[in-house]
Amino acid sequence: SQQGEEDPQALSIQEGENATMNCSYKTSINNLQWYRQNSGRGLVHLILIRSNEREKHSGRLRVTLDTSKKSSSLLITASRAADTASYFCATINAGNNRKLIWGLGTSLGVNP
Amino acid sequence: DVKVTQSSRYLVKRTGEKVFLECVQDMDHENMFWYRQDPGLGLRLIYFSYDVKMKEKGDIPEGYSVSREKKERFSLILESASTNQTSMYLCASSLGGQGYEKLFFGSGTQLSVL
Numbered sequence: 001s002q003q004g005e006e007d008p009q010a011l012s013i014q015e016g017e018n019a020t021m022n023c024s025y026k027t028s029i030n031n032l033q034w035y036r037q038n039s040g041r042g043l044v045h046l047i048l049i050r051s052n053e054r055e056k057h058s059g060r061l062r063v064t065l066d067t068s069k070k071s072s073s074l075l076i077t078a079s080r081a082a083d084t085a086s087y088f089c090a091t092i093n094a095g096n097n098r099k100l101i102w103g104l105g106t107s108l109g110v111n112p
Numbered sequence: 113d114v115k116v117t118q119s120s121r122y123l124v125k126r127t128g129e130k131v132f133l134e135c136v137q138d139m140d141h142e143n144m145f146w147y148r149q150d151p152g153l154g155l156r157l158i159y160f161s162y163d164v165k166m167k168e169k170g171d172i173p174e175g176y177s178v179s180r181e182k183k184e185r186f187s188l189i190l191e192s193a194s195t196n197q198t199s200m201y202l203c204a205s206s207l208g209g210q211g212y213e214k215l216f217f218g219s220g221t222q223l224s225v226l
Binding site: 031033035040041042043044045048088090092099100102103104105 | 116152153154155157200202204211212213214215216217218219220222
């Protein structure tokens with residue numbers, strides 16, 4: 001069953017703008033991961049944030065985690081046309097690290 | 113960088129055919145996965161292997177089997193392909209101690225069953 005829910009389902013912005021995507025989940029987690037998928041290709045791991053972390057950065061990516069609200073956000077700053085892709089969150093439930101629960105993704109379009 | 117290679121990018125098969133999807137990874141990862149991805153349903157785990165000759169069923173194993181005879185290769189088998197198995201199939205791998213953390217994916221195989 002899908003636990004993560006990304007919001008919005010689709011987002012269209014201009015190059016140079018920031019893009020924010022949100023992920024909500026239902027149960028306690030060990031960690032939360034974000035992946036990117038370019039059209040018709042495999043997924044690429046972007047960043048992992050553990051349940052005891054609140055914020056993490058990687059290049060132009062910033063991820064926050066609010067375990068009290070059971071939500072995470074992915075911020076892409078100064079977006080580029082090459083950032084056009086679908087972005088997925090995935091969680092590993094606390095106590096069950098053998099199962100990865102995927103959201104349905106946010107489709108991001110960055111217009112040049 | 114880890115490379116996960118899936119043998120075919122596109123595949124067209126007939127109903128009832130036996131279909132083999134091959135996946136090879138070059139980084140000595142213990143864990144390997146097969147997912148299918150369908151619009152509106154997201155990624156669903158078919159099978160998972162944590163060691164040679166070891167496998168575990170995922171969420172939707174019915175109609176599929178797997179084989180892992182060597183550490184680097186994980187094969188997905190559709191014994192008798194059906195039209196509802198038309199989908200994008202994604203193979204992934206990860207380090208043994210990390211389980212489901214930081215999966216490396218192949219480029220996917222778009223399978224059409226006619």
